[in-house]
Amino acid sequence: MPHPLANLSCPIPINDYPTITLAHGGGGRLSQMLVERMLLPAFNNPQLASLHDGALLEVNGARLAFSTDSFVVSPLFFPGGDIGSLAVHGTVNDLAMCGAQPLALSAGFILEEGLPMEDLWRVVQSMQAAAQQVGVPIVTGDTKVVDRGQGDGIYINTSGIGVIPPGVQIDPRAARPGDLVLLSGALAVHGIAIMSVREGLAFETELRSDSAPLHRMTAAMLAAGGQHVHVLRDPTRGGVASALNEIAKSAQVGMRLHEARIPVPDAVRGACEILGLDPLYVANEGKCLAIVAPEAAEAVLAAMQADPLGREATVIGEVVAEHPGRVMLRSRIGGTRVVDMLSGEQLPRIC
Secondary structure (H helix, E strand, O other): OOOOOOOOOOOOOOOOOOOOOHHHHOOOHHHHHHHHHHHHHHHOOHHHHOOOOOEEEEEOOEEEEEEEEEEOOOOOEEOOEEHHHHHHHHHHHHHHOOOOEEEEEEEEEEEEOOOOHHHHHHHHHHHHHHHHHHOOOEEEEEEEEEOOOOOOOEEEEEEEEEEOOOOOOOOHHHOOOOOEEEEOOOOOHHHHHHHHHHHOOOOOOOOOOOOOOOHHHHHHHHHHHHHHEEEEEOOOOOHHHHHHHHHHHHHOOEEEEEHHHOOOOHHHHHHHHHHOOOHHHOOOOOOOEEEEOHHHHHHHHHHHHHOHHHOOOEEEEEEEOOOOOOEEEEOOOOOEEEOOOOOOOOOOOOO
16 A cells, blocks of 8 residues: 555655755745645644744733754854854744743754864853843753764754743734834844955954844833734744744735835945845844834834834835735835845855
8 A cells, every 4th residue: 555645746846946055045935935835734733834033822811932043154163153142042033023032041052073173162161151141041942963074064053941921912913014124223234244354354343243132122112012013033044024024925915115214334335235135135144123003113113122122123115905926125215126035145154
């Protein structure tokens, strides 16, 4: 008797993509295809189907957020951070984007034979310092070693669990026409800081990664806006463009952005021009997008600006009923263009 799976075909067009490419991990169109056509159907359940930054679980009346992330950044050490602190911040931020306050983290290390012990110790110490800063312990973990040439030094997986306060209802499907789109600060700093090291680019002022924990700022935002805060998202892989496209598709609404309101540092803009990159698609590791009902937007924006990580927070656009599932950008010169999902890979191995 044939196996019940024998007649199933792969939902991703194998003829087009017979092997995994870097773009499948870039947070753009191919990442979306991989998740929606292969992983989501295989593992489908209500928690996964929401495509949130983490799973929302109820346990004996308590609401928990559970999230996991893997980090493969190259180089391991970069201006403003390293793979260790990045791993802690990234998972804490995923929990924060669910509206949760983090309780505990796990850490899984995949180490390559030949990795200098000094480098591993620097990473471990950095992770501990970041966890202490956040106020969340690393309570369990795992270590594996792979052959020389098979691991690029070190990969880290971190998972986290947090508690969602009563009354908080964050969901990427909750964006509605009339909501405002808030951004906590300047774009593309992390991705360009990584690329400046790789490409040997020099600037008048050093570009440093924006990697930082956002849970305290999001807690203040939720205290100010309550249930009027509909969606939170940290625009990591694929940048602001991909994050807003995902939300627009989930909620079946349109987004309209205003280029003149989007903060991009001059050094970042110059580097993007040199490298042929669009800052809207470059990863961030310490920025927050919030989609908020208009009646609470002023209070939430003030809460963001009161936090050191949100001093440059501003309103960059609004949710509209037109063109559902699409993001449009009003340019500085008055034109309008589609901000689509990234089709290829702008910046591999940056988180």
